[in-house]
Amino acid sequence: KSRKHKEKGLEGLLEGEKTSKEDESSKESTSGKGSTEEKFGPMPSFPRQRFWTRMVLILGTLVIVYITSGKERIVNFAKSKEIVNGRMQDIKCSKEYFEEVYDFPGCVPVKCGRFVSDILITNEEADLLLDIAKRGLAHGGSDGGASILDLHTGALSKGKNFVSLYQVNPNVFSSQDFAVYVRVRKKVQKAVALSFDIKPEKLFLTKPSFFSRLTSNDPATPHDEYWHSHVDKETYPSFHYTSLVYLNDYESEYTGGRFIFDDPDNVSTVIEPKKGRVSIFSSGKENLHHVERVKSGTRFAITVSFTCNKKFAISDPFL
Structure with a gap:
């Protein structure tokens, strides 16, 4: 209790x-x-x-x-003031590209992507190629800002149309000129094979492969509007790998004219041209790109294109 x-x-x-x-x-x-x-x-x-x-x-x-999200993001892949021994950027192949190239064993890339090097060709080779371009283009030239010369067929821009350079002047080039072109083509072909881990003998030169001269002139035809974004494989179905050899220097000899990959998420990946620089990339949708419009001066380059499909192969130019 x-x-x-x-x-x-x-x-x-x-x-x-x-x-x-x-x-x-x-x-x-x-x-x-x-x-x-x-x-x-x-x-x-x-x-x-x-x-x-x-x-x-x-x-x-x-x-x-x-x-x-509306702001462009610039990524400098290769500046003109730097020396790039070899620089590779791997990217995923587009579905359409991979499905097509898969039919060509030995030519299927481990990964798609883009590659730049400043040591593949010599300054002397670049100077000789520039001289070839200037001699050939002196016989024609577009009324607009983009002129081309195809060393294989002789097709040359003139006014608003094309003429055959080899009909205008059959002796404009020598066997030595063609030998320089072939030597550079072989170097580039080997670099394509090494960059994408494919067999060089499974890679074939294809058309069009051509010299280009770009200026700030207003366009005379739609072909002069070189600054629009495009996919090489859609423009040229035979292409599987594209290469460019630049023959003169950005900034010191012209302004504008940079090569720009239009990547996802509003990213622009930029290559600034310079004499002797070689850029290589897979030609599918993974490498949508454009060339910035030239603002002043004259930009020279060569497009050297390759295919995995032997039926689209072309031979080297010869006399």
């Missing part, structure tokens, strides 16, 4: 302390609220306050994402 009495007494004491603390806490809370309201006035509120606060935060985030 005494023990029960003590337990009841203890429960009562604890109950009293608990009630006392709750009262004190309630007073402090009321006192604090009152002092805040007295100092700053009643806190503002409006219907569905939490909902609208969240909506403002979400809209703010969307605005930031929209603004930043």
Whole structure:
């Protein structure tokens, strides 16, 4: 009986302390609220306050994402002032490209991508090729900003059309000129094979392979609008690998004219041309690209294209 009495007494004491603390806490809370309201006035509120606060935060985030997603991001793959021994960027092959090239064993790349080197050809070879381009193009030239010369067929831009250079001047080139071209072509073909881990004997020169001269002149025909984005495989179905040999220097001899890959997420991957620089890439949708419009001066280059399909092979030029 005494023990029960003590337990009841203890429960009562604890109950009293608990009630006392709750009262004190309630007073402090009321006192604090009152002092805040007295100092700053009643806190503002409006219907569905939490909902609208969240909506403002979400809209703010969307605005930031929209603004930043519209900005172009520049990636310099090869600057003209640097010397690139060999630089490779692997990218995933497009489905269409891989399915087509898969039919040609020994010519299937381990990965698609792009490659740049400044040590494949010599300055002397670049100078000789530039001389060939200038001598040939001197017999024609587009009315617009893009002129081409195909050493294999003799096709030459003239005015708004094409003429045969070998009919205009059959002796414009020598066997030594063609020998330089073939030597460079073989070097580039070997580099394509090494870059994509394919067999060089499974790779064939294809058309068109040509010299190009680009200027800032306004276009005279749609062919002069060289700055539009395109996929080589769609423009030239025989292409599987594209290469470019640049024959003069960006900035010192012309402005504009940079080679730009139009990559996903608004990324522009840029190659600045320079004399003797070679760029190589798989020709499928994975390498959508364009050439920046030349702003001043004259840009010279050669496109040397390769196919895995022997039926589209062409022979080297000869006298």
